[in-house]
Amino acid sequence: SSGINAEYGGKIRLCNVRTNKSQPLYGTDSCVVALAANPSNKAIISGHADGAILRYFFDNEGTGMSHGQIVKHSCAPYALAWGSSIVAAGCDKRIIMYSPDGKITQQFDYSRDSDEINEMIREADDD
Numbered sequence: 001s002s003g004i005n006a007e008y009g010g011k012i013r014l015c016n017v018r019t020n021k022s023q024p025l026y027g028t029d030s031c032v033v034a035l036a037a038n039p040s041n042k043a044i045i046s047g048h049a050d051g052a053i054l055r056y057f058f059d060n061e062g063t064g065m066s067h068g069q070i071v072k073h074s075c076a077p078y079a080l081a082w083g084s085s086i087v088a089a090g091c092d093k094r095i096i097m098y099s100p101d102g103k104i105t106q107q108f109d110y111s112r113d114s115d116e117i118n119e120m121i122r123e124a125d126d127d
Contacts, residue, residue: 004035009031030048031048039083042058050072051090052069055067075092094108
């Protein structure tokens with residue numbers, strides 16, 4: 001059994017739970033803030049404090065896609081998901097859907113909706 005460990009210093013490691021050993025997969029100079037696996041669990045993406053979203057394949061399943069940076073998000077992507085698209089969100093109140101090659105396919109901008117969000121918080125506090 002194995003798992004993935006993201007270190008504050010920017011390193012991503014593959015951990016073997018049975019042997020209690022790990023090996024580095026890749027590293028950057030920017031803190032890791034989020035991780036997500038692809039639907040087949042044969043690749044991961046990592047979000048970093050500098051906005052970079054990186055991809056690493058254990059098996060690229062014949063897709064021809066490579067390791068490395070997919071895109072530079074507008075802020076640190078604290079929320080990541082990887083399905084048919086890569087979804088990223090951060091403190092800028094925007095949710096961006098990226099294609100596998102890093103092109104924006106859809107975006108939702110909630111940066112101007114602070115009054116609506118604050119109203120929802122007040123209503124939740126009243127309950």
